[in-house]
Amino acid sequence: MKPAAPHSLLLSSLCLALCCLGGARGSRRSGNHEWKKLIMVHHWPVTVCKDLLPKMKMYWPDVIHPLNHSHFWKHEWEKHGTCAAQVDALNSQKKYFGGSLDLYQGLALNSMLQKLGIKPSINYYQISDIKDALAGIYGVIPKVQCLPPKQGEEVQTIGQIELCFTKELRLRNCTEPGEPRGAGGAGGPGLEVCEDGPAFYPPPQQTAP
Numbered sequence: 001m002k003p004a005a006p007h008s009l010l011l012s013s014l015c016l017a018l019c020c021l022g023g024a025r026g027s028r029r030s031g032n033h034e035w036k037k038l039i040m041v042h043h044w045p046v047t048v049c050k051d052l053l054p055k056m057k058m059y060w061p062d063v064i065h066p067l068n069h070s071h072f073w074k075h076e077w078e079k080h081g082t083c084a085a086q087v088d089a090l091n092s093q094k095k096y097f098g099g100s101l102d103l104y105q106g107l108a109l110n111s112m113l114q115k116l117g118i119k120p121s122i123n124y125y126q127i128s129d130i131k132d133a134l135a136g137i138y139g140v141i142p143k144v145q146c147l148p149p150k151q152g153e154e155v156q157t158i159g160q161i162e163l164c165f166t167k168e169l170r171l172r173n174c175t176e177p178g179e180p181r182g183a184g185g186a187g188g189p190g191l192e193v194c195e196d197g198p199a200f201y202p203p204p205q206q207t208a209p
Contacts, residue, residue, distance in 0.1 A: 049094040055101050073097075087167055099169075107163060112137055120203040124155055127194045138163065143174035146194035158201045159191045 049056075060076075061069060081096040090096045116133045118125060127144055134142045142163050146156035164174040 049097060052094065052097055052101065056097060059101060059104055060097070087169075089169065103165070103169065107138070109161065109163070118201065120201050122200075122203070124198040124200050125158075127196055127199050130158075130161075130199075134161070134163075138171055140164070140171045141173040141175055144194045144199075145191040146199055147190050148192065156194055156197075156199045158194070158199050 056073065057069060060073070077093055077096065081090070081093065084096060085091040090099055112134070113119070116137075118130060118133070127146075130144055131142055140163070142161055144158065145160050145162065147159045148156055162174050164172050166172050
């Protein structure tokens, strides 16, 4: 089976985003910021929160433009943070980014994947095995998103893992019975819900010093 070529969008380090879904299409910018669930993305702001910067650079980097994180953080706040601000615990930049980091570190998703033997590799994993393993640990159904095979490739590439939360910041299923593939996701450009079957989780790309 031919390995996937490197993808510029692949999150080679484990990153996160705390996102919110509107109660209806087009309601993201409504005044009351209604939403149904929070999504923690394993995926892999220019801010006054200077005390958070070291952790943000480590756990929430812009892997596409690693030399300039501020544009990415600004996008995350404007797209997701202002929506999540309906919740008192997330209603400022510091609360949003700090709370997201606390959730991410509390989940220890990277460590859990390592313990399960799910590591970047030239081999491939079954998507069902990853979902079942994470559901066994967290007690909820995650959503795994992939980049589809490019020309000459045979297998999809894991792009991010979503863990979802209620407004009370409790874990909940990311998908419900009967929900169509791809519904309610926080995927970036080119990402879609993984097909059941094999997928690559490639090692990080080496960058020039």
